[in-house]
Amino acid sequence: MNDVIQNMITRRSCKQYKGDPVPDEIIDQIIEVGLYAASGMGKQSPIILAVKDKAIRDELSRLNAKYDPRKRQDPFYGAPVVLAVLAPKSIPTAVYDGSLVMGNMMLAAHSLGIGSCWIHRAKEVFEDAEGKALLKQAGLTEGYEGIGNCVIGYAAYENETVIPRRENRVFRF
């Protein structure tokens, strides 16, 4: 089993983070490989809103909680960094393209010893007036759809238990 496959099999969603900051060069490497994800017609349409600023991170968490059916206090599980992926609504493959960026970032994080988790409701958050105001403040024009929030940080626990796959997921010809 090569390293790529080994990393895919041992990657798990991390649901509790240490407060320790993640070094900038690691965050930037994770972002960079996110940008290398495949995209429809090679258009590289998704963009990343990278949030390290504590106040903005907390604001995004609060907005996310607003749409969380479980109403958790911090849907980001204490992760210090949020990498929100968005893609232009005008691109028919926006959701597919953005998801691939999320996948690359989660796997890259794991390969660098950093925990991550896909936190959903990015769509709702960036349709919210307050979410839209944040995008504007970041310099983004209108017309972007939120795809997912990749939260990253040092995991507060070790978990490389490989979970068996559900049965009957492969059909063959």
Next chain:
Amino acid sequence: MNDVIQNMITRRSCKQYKGDPVPDEIIDQIIEVGLYAASGMGKQSPIILAVKDKAIRDELSRLNAKYDPRKRQDPFYGAPVVLAVLAPKSIPTAVYDGSLVMGNMMLAAHSLGIGSCWIHRAKEVFEDAEGKALLKQAGLTEGYEGIGNCVIGYAAYENETVIPRRENRVFRF
């Protein structure tokens, strides 16, 4: 740069394949890691229709061409194997989840020296009466949405040129 990141940066969509068959153990390894992709609520909802059979592969290609605006004769670029990803329409994260399976498979293929490409229009193909009949023949119940077709095979050319990323894709707080 670790192997995972190196592979992400050098992976490219392959648009011409040799006819040589891909060994079963390699196909199965690619499928297996596809199943390890993250999924909403950990439900592992996506499934894979793995097609090696030449007649069915050609049938899928013909159906795909039907929805191809460019009307190519073989939208699968001569690839011998098609790994179609579908997910239950009842799962709100179907498209996101299925896209992550596609991403894992494309990257795993690259790490194993196998070319791959995301061929779209899986949604249209499996909404088509003939596509639905194929799913039924494979033993699938109704209610699945096509997410993408991951075609794999030995690349007919070498291409590890790293394409620069489009500018202005990262916004920061």
